[in-house]
Amino acid sequence: MSLEKLNADQFEKIIYNNGEPSLVIFSRKSCHVCQGVIPVLEDLKPNYEGKFGFYYVDVEDDKTLFQSFSLKGVPQILFFNEGEYQGKLAGAVDEEKVEDKIADVLEG
Amino acid sequence: MGDITSTYDLIIVGGGPAGLTAAIYGGRAKLKTLVINKGTVGGLVNTTREIVNYPGYGQISGEDLMKDFKKHAESFGTDFLRDEVVRTDFSQEDKVITTKKGKVYSSKAVIIACGSEPRLLNIPGEKRLQGSGVAYCATCDAEFFEGEDVVVVGSGDQAIEEGMYITKFARKVTVIVLHDEGILDCNKVSAERAFQNPKMDFIWNSTLEEVQGQDNVEGVKIKNLKTGASTELACQGVFFFVGMVPSTHFLQESGIEIDKRGYIPVNELMETNLEGVYAVGDNRVKYLRQVVSAAGDGATAAVAAERYIEEMKAFNSNVLESDKQVLLLFFNAQDNSSLEFGTLLEEVNQELQERYKIVKVDLTTKKNLAQKYGIEKAPSVVVLDKGQEVKRLDCLTTIENLKSQLC
Numbered sequence: 099m100s101l102e103k104l105n106a107d108q109f110e111k112i113i114y115n116n117g118e119p120s121l122v123i124f125s126r127k128s129c130h131v132c133q134g135v136i137p138v139l140e141d142l143k144p145n146y147e148g149k150f151g152f153y154y155v156d157v158e159d160d161k162t163l164f165q166s167f168s169l170k171g172v173p174q175i176l177f178f179n180e181g182e183y184q185g186k187l188a189g190a191v192d193e194e195k196v197e198d199k200i201a202d203v204l205e206g
Numbered sequence: 207m208g209d210i211t212s213t214y215d216l217i218i219v220g221g222g223p224a225g226l227t228a229a230i231y232g233g234r235a236k237l238k239t240l241v242i243n244k245g246t247v248g249g250l251v252n253t254t255r256e257i258v259n260y261p262g263y264g265q266i267s268g269e270d271l272m273k274d275f276k277k278h279a280e281s282f283g284t285d286f287l288r289d290e291v292v293r294t295d296f297s298q299e300d301k302v303i304t305t306k307k308g309k310v311y312s313s314k315a316v317i318i319a320c321g322s323e324p325r326l327l328n329i330p331g332e333k334r335l336q337g338s339g340v341a342y343c344a345t346c347d348a349e350f351f352e353g354e355d356v357v358v359v360g361s362g363d364q365a366i367e368e369g370m371y372i373t374k375f376a377r378k379v380t381v382i383v384l385h386d387e388g389i390l391d392c393n394k395v396s397a398e399r400a401f402q403n404p405k406m407d408f409i410w411n412s413t414l415e416e417v418q419g420q421d422n423v424e425g426v427k428i429k430n431l432k433t434g435a436s437t438e439l440a441c442q443g444v445f446f447f448v449g450m451v452p453s454t455h456f457l458q459e460s461g462i463e464i465d466k467r468g469y470i471p472v473n474e475l476m477e478t479n480l481e482g483v484y485a486v487g488d489n490r491v492k493y494l495r496q497v498v499s500a501a502g503d504g505a506t507a508a509v510a511a512e513r514y515i516e517e518m519k520a521f522n523s524n525v526l527e528s529d530k531q532v533l534l535l536f537f538n539a540q541d542n543s544s545l546e547f548g549t550l551l552e553e554v555n556q557e558l559q560e561r562y563k564i565v566k567v568d569l570t571t572k573k574n575l576a577q578k579y580g581i582e583k584a585p586s587v588v589v590l591d592k593g594q595e596v597k598r599l600d601c602l603t604t605i606e607n608l609k610s611q612l613c
Contacts, residue, residue, distance in 0.1 A: 126346065128252070128253070128269065129253075129346035130246055130249070130253050130346075131245075131346065133252070134246070137245075169350060170337065170339045170341075170350050170351070171336075171337045171338070171339075171340075171346065172337075172346055172347060172350075174337055188336050188337020188338060189336045189337045
């Protein structure tokens with residue numbers, strides 16, 4: 099299932115205002131590592147329907163967003179709960195790492 | 207192991223230029239072909255901004271070229287699967303492949319085209335700060351270092367060309383080079399351009415010892431190989447371009463011969479040591495690793511695989527499904543006496559009103575078959591009934607004796 103793309107406004111609304119527990123992958127089309135990680139998230143998404151949000155931000159379309167998190171590369175998966183930043187995963191991550199991190203966020 | 211999800215003639219592991227070319231040839235030869243690829247189709251080529259040496263394309267981005275390759279393969283009916291191969295069983299005639307998503311596929315032939323990945327230096331901080339200033343792909347990450355100081359490790363084509371690309375964003379790029387002053391591993395054109403680039407600095411005779419920083423990269427420790435002295439340099443980013451390693455770890459238990467560095471040795475047909483298994487592109491032992499040579503590999507392997515599958519089918523219908531008993535004659539084309547024996551065997555069979563069907567196998571080219579029946583010398587004859595071995599003939603004998611063995 100494909101990830102919902104966020105722009106800066108939607109990011110503000112969904113992540114900060116609604117405070118939904120979520121992950122957001124910052125990626126770009128020309129990054130082959132990103133293109134390998136996105137399918138991992140797409141496969142996981144259905145397992146967390148209604149419990150955890152899966153979103154993505156294209157750093158080329160929304161520069162201000164990655165600058166505001168002073169990111170140093172893509173892909174980066176950022177985790178949020180109740181509008182608060184909960185940490186990130188960088189680079190080529192696998193299913194288990196993402197699942198573990200989601201569990202942490204939901205428990206925390 | 208689960209049930210077989212799907213059966214193919216040819217499975218190609220990897221969707222870079224080698225795999226996609228194999229897919230084009232496989233599809234065109236009407237083989238039922240599947241490409242299994244874990245990321246985006248195109249592989250590492252996707253990270254190349256500019257390709258200027260692929261024939262027929264004056265200048266094209268890696269991504270666009272790979273899209274053309276994929277479209278071409280799809281036009282011949284090739285299937286694509288986004289998944290990762292985690293296990294293989296190549297011990298039987300039908301090769302079995304298990305993926306990360308738990309699917310199981312079988313095929314008559316397999317082409318390994320899984321390419322390579324950036325080599326890690328395994329120094330402190332390198333892994334911990336990945337994505338926090340440590341990077342391996344300039345196209346992906348250069349932009350994050352706008353106005354900052356970046357260190358590039360390596361002096362090959364990739365290091366120097368990517369380093370120059372990073373200068374578009376960074377304030378300064380410092381290249382750490384193993385060699386004496388003035389010596390870079392890259393091509394001469396790039397070297398000259400790099401030396402003229404006012405944003406590029408070089409530190410010679412040196413290597414990186416450590417990447418420093420708490421949450422983000424704050425600096426590096428550089429070791430001078432001549433003096434042994436360590437110096438620190440503040441920076442916000444480190445790009446490693448210290449070569450590639452083949453992505454063949456998932457084949458450790460497969461029985462495929464792999465050299466010390468992880469590359470798969472093949473012969474000129476791209477055959478590995480295992481029957482029906484081929485290796486192409488960056489993951490094989492070879493001289494030149496370019497899109498054009500990868501494509502050449504893919505074509506060779508697909509044609510070799512097609513012939514192999516055809517021969518196997520022919521053997522199965524000729525020998526295993528034959529109504530008559532079969533005399534499987536192993537001969538050596540370079541050995542006259544074994545050729546003469548073939549003529550003798552045909553004469554005897556004629557006298558017996560063609561009671562048997564004679565199938566000749568060249569021992570020197572059909573090594574797999576010879577191995578299957580444990581044949582070491584020519585001539586040798588195995589008598590088969592519906593594929594089952596009935597007996598072996600004594601070939602060092604007279605025509606009468608041969609005849610009596612067959613009556």
